[in-house]
Amino acid sequence: METTKGRGRFIFFCLTPAVILFIIFLIxxxxxxxxxxxxKWGGYTDDKTFVGxxxxxKLFHSDKFYQTFQNSVLLIVIVTxxxxxxxxxxxxxxxxEKLKGQNLFRIIFYIPxxxxxxxxxxxxxxxxxPNSGLLNSFTNLFRSATETPTLWLxxxxxxxxxxxxxxxxxxxxxxxxxxxxxxxNIPDSLYESADLEGxxxxxxxxxxxxxxxxxxxxxxxxxxxxxxxxxxxxxxMAMTSGGPDGATEVFLSYMYKEAYTNSSYGYGMAIGVVxxxxxxxxxxxxxxxxxxxxxxx
Amino acid sequence: xxxxxxxxxAATMTLGLTACSSNSSxxxxxxxxxxxxxxxxxxxxxxxxxxxxxxxxxxxxxxxxAAFEKATPNVKVEMTIDKNIEDVIxxxxxxxxxxxxxxxxxxxxxxxxxxxxxxxxLTDLTDVLSMKIPxxxxxxxxxxxxGFTDTTITNPYSDGKTYLMPMxxxxxxxxxxxxxxxxxxxxxxxxxxxxxxxxDKAKAEGISLFSYPTTGYFDAFFYALLNEVGGPEFFTxxxxxxxxxxxxxxxxxxxxxxxxxxxxxxxxxxxxxxKDNFQKNQQLILDNKALFMPNGTWVVGEMAKAPRAxxxxxxxxxxxxxxxGGDRYSYTFFEQMWVPAKAQNADLAxxxxxxxxxxxxxxIFAKVGAIQPIKGMxxxxxxxxxxxxxxxxxxxxxxxxxxATTDSVEGVNISxxxxxxxxxxxxxxxxxxxxxxxxTKASDALRGALKx
Numbered sequence: 001m002e003t004t005k006g007r008g009r010f011i012f013f014c015l016t017p018a019v020i021l022f023i024i025f026l027i028x029x030x031x032x033x034x035x036x037x038x039x040k041w042g043g044y045t046d047d048k049t050f051v052g053x054x055x056x057x058k059l060f061h062s063d064k065f066y067q068t069f070q071n072s073v074l075l076i077v078i079v080t081x082x083x084x085x086x087x088x089x090x091x092x093x094x095x096x097e098k099l100k101g102q103n104l105f106r107i108i109f110y111i112p113x114x115x116x117x118x119x120x121x122x123x124x125x126x127x128x129x130p131n132s133g134l135l136n137s138f139t140n141l142f143r144s145a146t147e148t149p150t151l152w153l154x155x156x157x158x159x160x161x162x163x164x165x166x167x168x169x170x171x172x173x174x175x176x177x178x179x180x181x182x183x184x185n186i187p188d189s190l191y192e193s194a195d196l197e198g199x200x201x202x203x204x205x206x207x208x209x210x211x212x213x214x215x216x217x218x219x220x221x222x223x224x225x226x227x228x229x230x231x232x233x234x235x236x237m238a239m240t241s242g243g244p245d246g247a248t249e250v251f252l253s254y255m256y257k258e259a260y261t262n263s264s265y266g267y268g269m270a271i272g273v274v275x276x277x278x279x280x281x282x283x284x285x286x287x288x289x290x291x292x293x294x295x296x297x
Numbered sequence: 298x299x300x301x302x303x304x305x306x307a308a309t310m311t312l313g314l315t316a317c318s319s320n321s322s323x324x325x326x327x328x329x330x331x332x333x334x335x336x337x338x339x340x341x342x343x344x345x346x347x348x349x350x351x352x353x354x355x356x357x358x359x360x361x362x363a364a365f366e367k368a369t370p371n372v373k374v375e376m377t378i379d380k381n382i383e384d385v386i387x388x389x390x391x392x393x394x395x396x397x398x399x400x401x402x403x404x405x406x407x408x409x410x411x412x413x414x415x416x417x418x419l420t421d422l423t424d425v426l427s428m429k430i431p432x433x434x435x436x437x438x439x440x441x442x443x444g445f446t447d448t449t450i451t452n453p454y455s456d457g458k459t460y461l462m463p464m465x466x467x468x469x470x471x472x473x474x475x476x477x478x479x480x481x482x483x484x485x486x487x488x489x490x491x492x493x494x495x496x497d498k499a500k501a502e503g504i505s506l507f508s509y510p511t512t513g514y515f516d517a518f519f520y521a522l523l524n525e526v527g528g529p530e531f532f533t534x535x536x537x538x539x540x541x542x543x544x545x546x547x548x549x550x551x552x553x554x555x556x557x558x559x560x561x562x563x564x565x566x567x568x569x570x571x572k573d574n575f576q577k578n579q580q581l582i583l584d585n586k587a588l589f590m591p592n593g594t595w596v597v598g599e600m601a602k603a604p605r606a607x608x609x610x611x612x613x614x615x616x617x618x619x620x621x622g623g624d625r626y627s628y629t630f631f632e633q634m635w636v637p638a639k640a641q642n643a644d645l646a647x648x649x650x651x652x653x654x655x656x657x658x659x660x661i662f663a664k665v666g667a668i669q670p671i672k673g674m675x676x677x678x679x680x681x682x683x684x685x686x687x688x689x690x691x692x693x694x695x696x697x698x699x700x701a702t703t704d705s706v707e708g709v710n711i712s713x714x715x716x717x718x719x720x721x722x723x724x725x726x727x728x729x730x731x732x733x734x735x736x737t738k739a740s741d742a743l744r745g746a747l748k749x
Contacts, residue, residue, distance in 0.1 A: 042412035042705065044383075045639075046393055055707060062708040125573055130565035154568025156726045241571040243512070244720035245727070246713070258708065263412040267707035 033276070036269040043265030055270035065271070067246060068254040071160055075232050075250065076282075078164045080224040083171045090172065091179035092205055096191070106180070110173035117170075117231070121238035124166040128152035153240055156247040163235055163248055167228065175220055182216040183209060211295050218290050222283045229279055251275045340371065344645045347377040347386050348400035351632075352598060353465070353665045358400075360661050365652050368431050372645065383407040395637040397646040400464065402632040403450060403699070404516075410461075413637060414453045414702045417748075419460040420636040420643050426459060428651040437651050442670040449536055449698040450633065454748045462650055465667040466631035468613075468688050468695075469517035471589040472596060474582060475612030486617045487625070489554060496561045499588055505563035508587035510575040515716040516699065517628035518591040519555070521616050524626040524696040526550045537701045538744040543737045550619065556729045559722035563587045567720040576600070583609060593630050594685045598666075613685050615693035627693040631670060703746035714739045 037055055041048035059065050090109060094102055112120065127134045130149045139150065152162040186209065194204050210217070233252035236242055242249040242257070249257075251271065259268025344365075348358055355378040362374035377396065379385045383405070386396055403410045413419055426438040426446060438446075445451065445463040452459050478485060481502075486492040496506035509515065523532045527547035535542050542548060563586065569577040579596060581587040583605040597611055615627035634653070636646045652658060659671055668674055668686065675686035689695050700711050714735050721727035 040705070042416045044387055044390055044409055044412045045416055045418050045637075046391060047416055047418070058707045064708055121573065128568070129574075129577070130568045148564050151565060151568040151724070153571070153574075154565065154720075155724060156721065239571065239573060241511075241573075243571050243717070244567045244724065245512070245717045247726075257710070257713075260407045262707070262710050263408050263415050263705040264707045 030276075033269050033272050036266055037273045039266040039269075040264075041266045042263045043259060043268075048266070051266070055267045056274075058267065059270050059274065064246070064249070065254065068249045068251055071247075071249060072229065072232065072251045074160060075164055075167070076225060076228045078161070079167050079171065079228045080221070082164070083168050083175055083224070084220075086168070087172045087175035088179055088210075091176045091183055092209055094176070095180050095183040096201075096204075096209075106177070109176050112170045112172070113174045115170075117234040118238050120166060120170055121235060124162075124169075125153070125239060128162055130154065154244055156244060159240060159244065159247050163232070163239065166239070167231055167235055170231070171227070175223075178216065178220060179213060182213040186212050211292075214290075214292055215294065218287060221286045221290065225279050225282050225286070229275065341373055342371060342642060342645060343373045343375050344398070344642055344649055345375050345377070345396040345640075346398045346400075346649070347382055347396040349382045349402075349405070350378050350380045352595060353662075353667045357661060357665045357667065361653065361658055364657055364661065365649055368652060368657075369648065374649070383409045390637075393639070395639045395641075397640040397642045398634060398636055398649055400632070400634045402464075403461075410633065410635065411702070412705075413635070414460070415705045417454075418638045419453075420638050420640060420646070421458050422460055422462055422636060422647065422650065423458045425462060425647045425650050428647065430655045431648070431652050432657070433655055437654050440654050440671050442672055444695065444697060445629075445631065445670045449533075449701050450631075453702040455537075455701065461633035461635045463670050464632045464634050464653070465662070466629055466670045467594045467668070468627050468685055469591065469593045469630050470521070470613055470615045470627040470688060470693070472582060472592045473589050473612045473614070474585060474606065474609050476608035476610040477585050477588075477606070478612065479610075480608060485612065485614050488621055488623070489617045489619055492617045493557070493561070495588070500561075504585060505581070505587040506561040506589065507558055508563045508566050508578050508581040508590045509570065509719070510578050510590065510592065511570045511572065512716045512719045513712075514591045515555075515719055516712065517593070517630060518616070519551070519715065520699065521626040521628040521696050522551050522554065523548075524694070525616060525619050525624055526554075528624070529696070532696065532698070536698055537747065538740040540741075540744065543733055543740060548733075552729055552733055554619070555719065556722055556732075559719060562723045564723070567723050570720055576603070579603075594682065597681050611681055611684075613688065615688055625693050626696045627688050629695045629697050631697070700743075702748050703743045704748070706742055706746045709739050709742045711736070711739045711743060 038050060038052055039048040040051045040054075090105075093099070094105060099105065115123075130136060130151050133152070135152060136149045150158070153159055190208050190212075191204055194208060199207070229251055232250040233256070236248050236250055236253045237256075240248045242253050252275070255268045255271040255275070258271060259265045346358070346362065358376055358378050362376050366372060366374055377385055382399075382401060386399070387409070389395075399410075401410050403414075426441075427436050429436055430440065441463070445466070446459045449455070451461045451463060453461070473485070477483075483495060483498070484491070486495050492506070499506055509518075520532065523535050527535075527545070531542075531545075531547050535548065563578075563581055566578050566581075569575060576599070579590060579592070579600055580603055582590050583600060583603055585606045594613075615625045618625045634650060636643055636650075640646055653662075654669065654671060659669055659674065662669060663674070663677065666682065668678070668682070675683075675690075678686055718727055718732045718735065722729070722732065
């Protein structure tokens with residue numbers, strides 16, 4: 001009796017610091033965002049007025065917000081699908097095939113992830129440059145130079161895809177390494193017996209590799225949502241400033257603009273709340289539809 | 298202005314931890330200043346001064362602080378000068394501790410000054426105008442160039458009271474390569490008709506008529522243009538979101554001119570019209586690929602190290618007139634200094650501001666190229682600056698002010714709507730009518746929120 005009580009107290013004291021930190025740095029700020037979204041507040045001084053759900057009603061009547069919503073969702077979809085496909089492919093090639101310099105490739109693929117977003121943006125701004133950029137110099141080989149060059153960052157219809165290109169390039173290495181880690185755990189014997197049965201590489205990939213790293217894939221899908229929302233803000237800030245004319249405005253850049261530049265901090269927090277709920281819901285939906293029985297090996 | 302924004306943003310990216318370090322001195326000083334306000338004896342008082350570090354540097358403020366301390370006994374100036382000044386003073390202000398004087402212009406990305414204006418959180422500085430400048434026999438008003446304290450920026454509540462004091466100014470207009478014009482024997486256009494004629498001539502030689510760094514630069518351009526098409530009265534009406542003002546013939550003329558100008562703009566400009574690449578758009582002028590760009594005098598320093606065409610020489614002109622003999626305008630950009638309503642040493646702050654207009658302070662500022670709107674200042678300049686600041690002596694009228702301050706209206710940003718759309722006009726993504734409709738809608742939304 002004495003010992004269980006003592007142990008309980010011990011566990012309690014061990015957990016307290018972590019729980020307190022968790023509450024102070026995670027729970028309270030989150031609740032605070034929800035609270036702030038109910039105020040009309042400039043953000044710098046201590047004058048605020050409670051306005052209830054007014055910020056939200058305004059938000060749902062704003063065309064601008066729907067535009068940023070569209071842009072963000074488009075980015076989430078494109079970046080997730082393309083990055084997912086490429087990193088799976090590269091990961092499986094690098095783990096399953098006998099390539100020379102595998103480690104070198106692994107490092108090369110991972111490097112974009114180490115670079116700061118500002119550096120990547122500078123690289124891609126140079127690539128997308130209308131006159132001297134890599135991309136246009138290449139396309140100029142196939143057409144006359146007198147034509148108007150493609151404006152990768154200047155054409156409203158293209159610019160969001162240019163942004164996605166940079167984001168995909170940056171993300172592939174990270175997810176590739178994650179998939180490689182779980183692929184390396186799959187026992188070779190499975191592939192050997194599949195070989196003996198005459199299964200092709202593609203069949204092996206879809207019937208052995210994918211099902212066995214499914215848990216990992218589900219986790220990364222949630223990562224994709226969160227990181228695309230966050231990363232797109234950084235890329236937009238560094239590359240296009242939301243332009244041309246708002247064509248690349250995403251959730252967080254719009255939130256920043258409203259909260260600071262437009263002196264509507266409360267409204268900005270309302271956007272924050274919507275983004276929070278949206279990403280939570282999306283992650284939950286993805287998690288539910290990708291639920292499979294756990295395979296053991 | 299752009300330079301300031303860029304500096305500030307560049308600094309934001311490096312995520313300076315300076316915010317924490319420079320803050321450490323503030324809590325200690327709170328105590329001392331609160332005790333001194335209650336006992337205004339011969340004790341030393343501390344004036345808390347915060348400023349954005351701009352291209353002029355931080356040292357000039359330290360020099361000013363030392364000079365003020367020397368001129369006023371028993372006063373200590375505590376300076377916070379930072380490229381991220383909003384982040385440095387923001388947290389302490391939220392808890393109710395404000396600097397006494399803040400030097401930070403409107404138009405910054407973080408909009409701190411606008412927030413204070415919108416929240417009615419400024420101290421009335423009208424009496425500073427009638428204050429004697431320390432050590433001199435004239436008042437501040439006597440020294441200031443007339444007009445600077447009658448703008449919608451300095452008097453945001455249109456009640457005739459000045460809340461923000463004008464500090465450093467810079468004329469804005471069109472910059473071009475004067476060398477190229479000499480070589481080609483072209484005349485700098487004085488009317489828009491001549492402008493289009495020149496545009497066609499230049500096009501034949503593969504040179505575009507127009508470039509702009511980012512659409513944000515259209516503010517000065519648009520304000521000056523509104524003055525040209527309709528005069529100052531029309532401008533004021535437009536800036537106060539008067540009903541139907543955007544449907545008047547004057548406004549239509551201005552919109553038509555900008556739309557036409559968009560068709561004469563170098564096609565790659567929108568792709569580089571962001572804060573990362575805007576210098577490429579400025580480079581078009583240096584490379585003789587475009588003739589004119591709207592800008593401010595800071596561009597000379599900004600592009601000082603950029604490569605340029607042979608015989609390049611900066612030229613600067615006000616906007617062409619809408620008709621022969623019509624008025625020509627050049628917008629005057631200026632920075633502002635203000636006192637938060639909750640500053641504890643407002644009286645000392647006012648004294649400090651009046652000191653800034655003294656000959657002694659002006660000389661210190663002028664050393665780093667910071668020119669205040671003080672009478673006779675422009676005559677003391679030399680080099681490029683002489684050319685720029687003499688624009689008003691050469692027949693151009695000055696226009697000042699900006700869209701009137703309103704209570705914050707969520708989701709409505711008139712500057713973005715008005716100027717940002719120029720990109721879309723150049724690429725053809727939006728029509729002139731869509732643009733006008735959007736401006737009208739934003740203007741209608743803001744009218745009700747105007748400060749009264």
